[in-house]
Amino acid sequence: MPIAPPIPRLQLRQISKRYPGCLANDAIDLSIAPGEIHALLGENGAGKSTLMKIIYGVTQADSGEMLWQGQRVNMRNPAQARQLGIGMVFQHFSLFETLSVAQNIALAMGAAAGTPKQLEPKIREVSRRYGMALEPERLVHSLSIGERQRVEIIRCLMQDIRLLILDEPTSVLTPQEADELFITLRRLAAEGCSILFISHKLGEVRALCHSATVLRGGRVAGHCLPAECSDQQLAQMMVGEAATLIGDYPKVRGGAAFLQVTGLSWHNPDPFGCSLTDLNVQVRSGEIVGIAGVAGNGQDELLALLSGEQTLPEAEAATLRFAEQNVADLRPDARRKLGLAFVPAERLGHGAVPELSLADNALLTAFQQGLVRHGLIERGKVEALAQQIIQRFGVKTPDMYTAARSLSGGNLQKFILGREILQQPKLLIAAHPTWGVDVGAAATIHRALIALRDAGAAILVISEDLDELFQISDRLGALCGGRLSALHNTTDTQLSDVGGWMAGQFNNPPSAATV
Ligand SMILES: Nc1ncnc2c1ncn2[C@@H]1O[C@H](COP(=O)(O)OP(=O)(O)OP(=O)(O)O)[C@@H](O)[C@H]1O
Incomplete structure (x- = not known):
């Protein structure tokens, strides 16, 4: 039977x-x-x-x-x-x-x-x-x-x-x-x-x-x-077509340091947050620095300090410098004027306003790029930018008037990244740039980051995806318990080394000079 x-x-x-x-x-x-x-x-x-x-x-x-x-x-x-x-x-x-x-x-x-x-x-x-x-x-x-x-x-x-x-x-x-x-x-x-x-x-x-x-x-x-x-x-x-997935990107040395973090410490008043202790890192123009780490080890705090969402008193302004300028006491818009673009970890609510259209979300961080004249928004320019982001980064959306919240997670991520990259920043700080993004789109984003690097931007990527960090970073380090390991050339680094740093196995001398 x-x-x-x-x-x-x-x-x-x-x-x-x-x-x-x-x-x-x-x-x-x-x-x-x-x-x-x-x-x-x-x-x-x-x-x-x-x-x-x-x-x-x-x-x-x-x-x-x-x-x-x-x-x-x-x-x-x-x-x-x-x-x-x-x-x-x-x-x-x-x-x-x-x-x-x-x-x-x-x-x-x-x-x-x-x-x-x-x-x-x-x-x-x-x-x-x-x-x-x-x-x-x-x-x-x-x-x-x-x-x-x-x-x-x-x-x-x-x-x-x-x-x-x-x-x-x-x-x-x-x-x-x-x-x-x-x-x-x-x-x-x-x-x-x-x-x-x-x-x-x-x-x-x-x-x-x-x-x-x-x-x-x-x-x-x-x-x-x-x-x-x-x-x-x-x-x-x-x-539905042959996708080019893996980019074998050459590693580079970069030029002069653009972002300089020197002896940066910050006490987090949130009892459940992480405090930062004596962070030292330099990101040169024309290189990508990757910071690995398990979430909750100071990434959010470091991002807030780098973006200007958390400022420091004037006396500590020199702990963060963009080129020769002290910035630790400057707010985000002042830092953007100096060439910063920023992709936060959280897409909805932080990277984009859920209720606003894509076009209005483009305006939110790009308004200093000639999109406002005499206090008036130039709608034509805003729409052209939104359209360019959608096309260049393959964002799937009915149109640019669609609310950010109705995009799928990965498509919104592509939009936010595209918006920041197209501003041609001198310094791009990106948290989890391909989080939730499909393999084809991740390859597009990586190519765009490499192109931005090769055009001379300093790029800092904070990510939990070690494959990604090894693929695109020229130098690597890791955060653990609010402390940052020294940076090493990616070509001299093994996966197991980064695993060790992520678990806190590094011993930096206090205020060590960065490599
Ligand atoms: N609440 C909603 N209102 C309008 N459109 C929506 C809504 N939720 C999803 N969509 C649309 O439905 C389509 C499918 O979205 P869905 O989130 O299911 O994709 P996904 O495969 O999970 O993508 P991802 O890998 O990016 O998470 C997308 O085009 C998205 O814009």
């Missing part, structure tokens, strides 16, 4: 979802078996997040049907999804800093699940079983980003989980933490839990996922077995 194939855990049939001006999901079919780790791939704006939100009940499809273990289901909200055994770990965690791990999990699970004290033994059991070390009494503010992600995953595993959705989970992890996460995910899958994994990192998709669905322009472009495909083949399925 023939054996019937197992019923898929989840099946989507002809799922469609339209937003104003765009068909985000167009008749999508997708099937995930029990115990299968399935990747969802696609360039920025392909429709991945929209599809996940439909599965998790955050938003509803316009048409099509969803079958959960063979039964038709109308997913109305996340609570219903959780009840069925679907868990989702978002890119940005929503944890309360001042509460413990157990208190956070109890809050998320609702009163019926029990008090924090009652949940502690189960948290310990789940963390032991899946090899995710985590103490239930620890306060969240004392946890690393990797440990915070464990809180979210353990929260999902506390319920009877059948499908775990992870949205770019490794973008916040060190390489070692990512390896540990994969061990947990493989164990979960071996027990029959299905996993839907979204990532732009093709290497890890090939190493982890059994199968993949590739989306392009809201439609299914194909299904494949990632282990049997090269990066180039996967990228080609995503963008």
